[in-house]
Amino acid sequence: MRFITAGNQLIPEQLAKERVREAAKHIPSPVINPHFSFSAELLSFLEGKQLLLDELPFPIELIHAHYEQGYIMYEKGITKTENGYHCQRCGNEEAHLFASFFCARCRQSCTYCRKCITMGRVSECTPLIVSRMLMENTVYKQPLHWNGTFSSGQQYAANAVVQAIDNAEQLLVWAVCGAGKTEVLFPGINRALQLGKRVCIATPRTDVVLELAPRMKRAFPNVPVIALYGGSEDRGKSAPLTIATTHQLLRFYKAFDVMIIDEVDAFPYSVEPMLQYAVEKARKETSSVIYLTATPNEQWRKEVKQGKRNAVTIPARYHGFPLPVPTFEWCGNWRKAVQKQFVPRNVLQWIKDRLFQRKPSLLFVPHIELLEKIVLILKRIDRNIEGVHAEDAERKEKIAAFRNGDIPLLVTTTILERGVTVPNIDVAVLGAEDRIFTEGALVQIAGRVGRSAQFPNGDVRFFHYGKTKEMLAAKQHIERMNHEAAKRGLLKTT
Ligand SMILES: [Zn+2]
Structure with a gap:
């Protein structure tokens, strides 16, 4: 005892x-x-x-x-x-x-x-x-140390974020992939800290917490920033600026004046009511909620259209070039081909072209079993080609090797649909008709291409065995954003 x-x-x-x-x-x-x-x-x-x-x-x-x-x-x-x-x-x-x-x-x-x-x-x-004690909040005079500049699309959204924080309102920031949405938060977080408010940025994925924390520490160097995820060293601490996985929010209670939810559409937040409950519990009764996403779900888009949801869009990338629009290419019964140890001729040609041009590229496939077979086939043309999936123990190392150029082409499942930013890449999907490739997933995949200002273009190819509604919707989504960006004068005209 x-x-x-x-x-x-x-x-x-x-x-x-x-x-x-x-x-x-x-x-x-x-x-x-x-x-x-x-x-x-x-x-x-x-x-x-x-x-x-x-x-x-x-x-x-x-x-x-x-x-x-x-x-x-x-x-x-x-x-x-x-x-x-x-x-x-x-x-x-x-x-x-x-x-x-x-x-x-x-x-x-x-x-x-x-x-x-x-x-x-x-x-x-x-x-x-x-x-039962009220928290003592620190007021910061000039917390933000950042001298970057905004595109006019970013500026517009940044102002809306500040306003939502001032008025304790909810706001959806619908920003295309590569719009520079993290920076858009800076003026709003700055305002919140000046008012002694507590801010939390929550995201479904640990990768994003690890990526955001150092960026926030650089932007707000005199403000304590903590990063919370399973196994984090900051566990048990509290700070004016908290970056956490949505799971970690379960431990909070009426803690935050400003709640920012990054990638609100990303699994598992979108399908998991528990995480929405956690968000509601963690924020104060009077607080603002800022949702960020490139691909809001249908329900939310409807609400925006009907004026029921406060939203702002950034339809253009920060560099002012339009989003690359995917092209569709029929490739026959590719599953059968893979069973017979080859990939369809046009897919193989696409891959060979990239290898020849030494252009890094991603090939998305629907499932792990297929991925392994395809990697074996492709290793016959270049043995440095690798595959990566969610349960891959060497995931981090392989992504790093891809960034360094040691892996010329990476075959992947949807695990890399978000978050990977490599300049000058091309992207293809093999089997774009598969159910796993929803409109949102396809928009995110296309969003990997042309993100850097030096290489704003690139090829996005959807190889398929019969077009789906989701594929068409993804293409329309991208074209609509480009159209809106042009209409609002957010694109470079040269
Ligand atoms: Zn429970």
């Missing part, structure tokens, strides 16, 4: 936890005692968070004393609803995502949430702990 210190006596840990659980049943908490000598360390650790007992690195007696003196609250982790249960941390209400077990702690059958279990078990007898 473990013992912990409580004042100058030792009590069994089990007993102390018992007291916490007992107290969790009595809500509301006691009134705040102003004479209590509270632990600033504990309160600052808990600020804006909603944590399990096990996530707090403090003696349980100290935690409980803060409860008794009214400084923190205990909330039930799992509550009963009319039809079943509700998980207070992740919002889960699906019956099959709850399980019951005989709990050694509460000595009866106890229900827990399976949905958010990777972040520690929330069960009926587990309280979630929240601070």
Whole structure:
């Protein structure tokens, strides 16, 4: 049995936890005692968070004393609803995502949430702990140190972001791939920090957190910036500027005045109500939400069209050249070809042309099994050709080698549809008719090409065995953006 210190006596840990659980049943908490000598360390650790007992690195007696003196609250982790249960941390209400077990702690059958279990078990007898203290916010006079310039499309959107932050409104920034959307946030974040507001940039993917954090640190050098993701060293810290995966938001509670959601359409945020719940829980009641995406879903586009959703578009890239428009090319029954150890003649020609011109290129294919077969076939013409997919242990190394030019052509699944920026590349899709290639995915894939100002053009080729609606919609999407950019005078006229 473990013992912990409580004042100058030792009590069994089990007993102390018992007291916490007992107290969790009595809500509301006691009134705040102003004479209590509270632990600033504990309160600052808990600020804006909603944590399990096990996530707090403090003696349980100290935690409980803060409860008794009214400084923190205990909330039930799992509550009963009319039809079943509700998980207070992740919002889960699906019956099959709850399980019951005989709990050694509460000595009866106890229900827990399976949905958010990777972040520690929330069960009926587990309280979630929240601070009742208001956070002290630092005001920064001139936090932004950046001397870049905006394209007129960026400037327009940046102003809209500032306005949304001033008015605590929601705003969708619909910016084409390569519009320079990160910079568009700078003036808004600057304003928020000047007003002592807390800002969070949340994104579904860890890669993006790792890429954004150093950029934000450079732009706001005197402001503490933390990066939160599974296994991050900043865990437990809080800062005026937080960059986090949407999963990490589950640990926050009414913490942010400004919530920026990057790649709002990207898996898994778009299909996962848990993450939307996390966003709602992590932001303050009065706060602004800025959504960023190049490919909003149909529902959102409809709302924008009907004027129901506040939105601003950046239809042009920062360098002012139009988006490369994909061309479609029929390639016959390519699956059958791959089974017979070859790739269709026109696809092979496209690849050979790129190898000959020494132009780096990406070839997107629908599935991992196909990818492996295709890589083997292509290695016959150049053994440096490689393939990469989500479960690939050497993913990072291969992408780096592709950037360096050591891999001339990289065969990939949709894992590289976002985030990879390599100058002067061409892109092809083999089997563009496959269900996995949605309009959004195809627009993102095309968006890899022509991003750098030195090489604003490039080839985007969709090889197919029958055109799909999604392919046509993707092409129209790109053409519409180019048209809007031209109409608004955002394209270079030379
Ligand atoms: Zn849960």
